[in-house]
Amino acid sequence: MSFNIERGRQGEQAAAEYLLEHGFEILHRNWRSGHYELDIVAVRDGVLHVVEVKCRKKDSLTAPEEALTPAKQRSLLRAAAGYAALYRIESDVRIDLVAVEMAENSEFEIRYVPDAVIPRW
8 A cells, every 4th residue: 555545544533533623523434426526524513514525644745625626626525515415414514624744753733723624606
């Protein structure tokens, strides 16, 4: 398994643990529909949160937040709309970001960015 794939899995696990510790209930991880994927789908206080996880090596040239490009945002919006339609979600839907930076000693720095993408549907 490549280093980047393994780091991504570790980052997603760290993000999921962070969300659980902060009162989220995780409904799905790596939910797929066609070529769309949602990293984490969770609920807290009656609000559905679609959570994109971006993981980078600590002190990388780019921060994880910078990887949420306009194209990725469009893809997340389409996937979130498909998820909401499939599961007949009538509550508010928010698209958040968890940025994970991983140090050489495998410690994580986690930043939660609520409403990283604003749904306009």
